[in-house]
Amino acid sequence: MEIYGTIGPACEQVRQLEEMFRLGMTGIRLNASHSSLESADAWIKNIRQAAEAAGVNPQLLIDLQGPELRIRLAGKMHLTEGEKVLLRSDAQEKEVYSDHTDENAVYEKEIGIPDELAAVFTAQMELLLNDGKILLQTDQKVTDGYLCKVLRGGILSSGKSIAIKDQRIALPTLTAADIQNIKAAKAYGVTGVMLPFVRGKKDLDALKQALKESESESLKIYAKIENREGIQALDEIIEGCDMIVIARGDLGNAVPLWELPVVQHQIEERCKKKNRKFMVVTQMLASMEYEKVPTRAEVSDVFRAVSEGADAIMLTGETAAGNYPVAAMEYFVKTADCALKYFT
Numbered sequence: 001m002e003i004y005g006t007i008g009p010a011c012e013q014v015r016q017l018e019e020m021f022r023l024g025m026t027g028i029r030l031n032a033s034h035s036s037l038e039s040a041d042a043w044i045k046n047i048r049q050a051a052e053a054a055g056v057n058p059q060l061l062i063d064l065q066g067p068e069l070r071i072r073l074a075g076k077m078h079l080t081e082g083e084k085v086l087l088r089s090d091a092q093e094k095e096v097y098s099d100h101t102d103e104n105a106v107y108e109k110e111i112g113i114p115d116e117l118a119a120v121f122t123a124q125m126e127l128l129l130n131d132g133k134i135l136l137q138t139d140q141k142v143t144d145g146y147l148c149k150v151l152r153g154g155i156l157s158s159g160k161s162i163a164i165k166d167q168r169i170a171l172p173t174l175t176a177a178d179i180q181n182i183k184a185a186k187a188y189g190v191t192g193v194m195l196p197f198v199r200g201k202k203d204l205d206a207l208k209q210a211l212k213e214s215e216s217e218s219l220k221i222y223a224k225i226e227n228r229e230g231i232q233a234l235d236e237i238i239e240g241c242d243m244i245v246i247a248r249g250d251l252g253n254a255v256p257l258w259e260l261p262v263v264q265h266q267i268e269e270r271c272k273k274k275n276r277k278f279m280v281v282t283q284m285l286a287s288m289e290y291e292k293v294p295t296r297a298e299v300s301d302v303f304r305a306v307s308e309g310a311d312a313i314m315l316t317g318e319t320a321a322g323n324y325p326v327a328a329m330e331y332f333v334k335t336a337d338c339a340l341k342y343f344t
């Protein structure tokens with residue numbers, strides 16, 4: 001079974017990565033929404049050094065930006081229920097402040113958003129930020145952007161996702177940064193490419209064309225299912241990729257959360273029927289971003305993925321940004337191992 005961690009500031013040191021490899025991690029994901037291959041050069045060197053010391057030949061996956069919208073902030077921002085925040089298109093190339101106070105303004109906080117999003121805003125839309133942890137409602141158009149009301153608060157930082165609830169925005173499959181990363185992939189020893197928000201065969205064809213143009217057709221394709229279009233086109237996506245990724249973070253925004261386990265089960269069943277490998281990912285040990293020990297429900301989630309026949313599982317924020325990346329990997333591997341032994 002493939003077991004992945006996500007590289008980030010919390011686990012980039014060689015000694016941490018080496019320990020994670022020794023524990024049984026088989027590969028690493030780099031999230032290109034937060035770092036390009038070039039900017040992660042030092043981390044990738046650390047991964048190589050750690051893997052060599054641990055005697056492991058790891059998979060290295062680049063998770064492309066794809067058609068996902070992200071916010072821009074200069075720093076961290078705390079949003080409180082009931083307050084107003086200005087969402088402003090960053091296409092204007094103005095500096096975006098995280099905590100800008102203007103005596104004459106009716107708002108204090110500004111968030112930079114892509115212009116594709118700003119262009120479709122109307123009043124009373126619900127906006128999901130950071131995989132739905134934060135909820136805003138568009139309220140009133142003003143000169144600079146759209147004033148929104150915070151319905152569910154939390155802490156935000158730059159690069160977090162933003163989506164309009166129940167609404168799709170037409171976006172190209174790959175960003176310019178994605179093309180750059182694909183061009184650089186071979187030189188950095190990337191073994192596979194994860195494509196987010198796959199909507200059908202067309203998206204996979206666009207990726208294959210870009211891989212071909214970079215003479216990187218040998219890279220494995222991991223198709224992330226994270227919206228309703230992906231669910232609907234599942235059969236053709238299964239045909240066109242090496243592995244299906246059940247990306248529960250965004251998928252859990254696309255369907256009511258209580259339906260997510262059913263949707264996950266349906267995708268798993270379809271993959272098994274079609275003999276396609278699948279990966280289960282996101283929030284598998286989420287509490288370990290802040291706690292030393294996972295919850296009983298989390299270890300049961302890992303067990304469930306293994307019992308359903310997952311070919312791969314992956315940690316995201318737990319290793320990239322959490323307080324206990326090595327401990328999280330230990331619980332992850334040990335729980336998966338225990339389940340695998342039980343079923344074999």
Ligand SMILES: Nc1ncnc2c1ncn2[C@@H]1O[C@H](COP(=O)(O)OP(=O)(O)OP(=O)(O)O)[C@@H](O)[C@H]1O
Nearest residue numbers: 006007008009031033034035160249316317320321
């Ligand atoms: N390369 C990176 N550089 C800096 N921070 C990172 C990096 N990768 C991840 N992180 C941090 O870890 C958090 C969790 O990582 P994850 O890969 O799940 O990103 P995400 O943006 O929350 O989700 P996704 O891109 O999967 O929709 C990120 O929100 C970010 O704060």
Ligand SMILES: CC(=O)C(=O)O
Nearest residue numbers: 247248249250251282
């Ligand atoms: C990993 C990821 O992209 C998600 O779960 O949405």
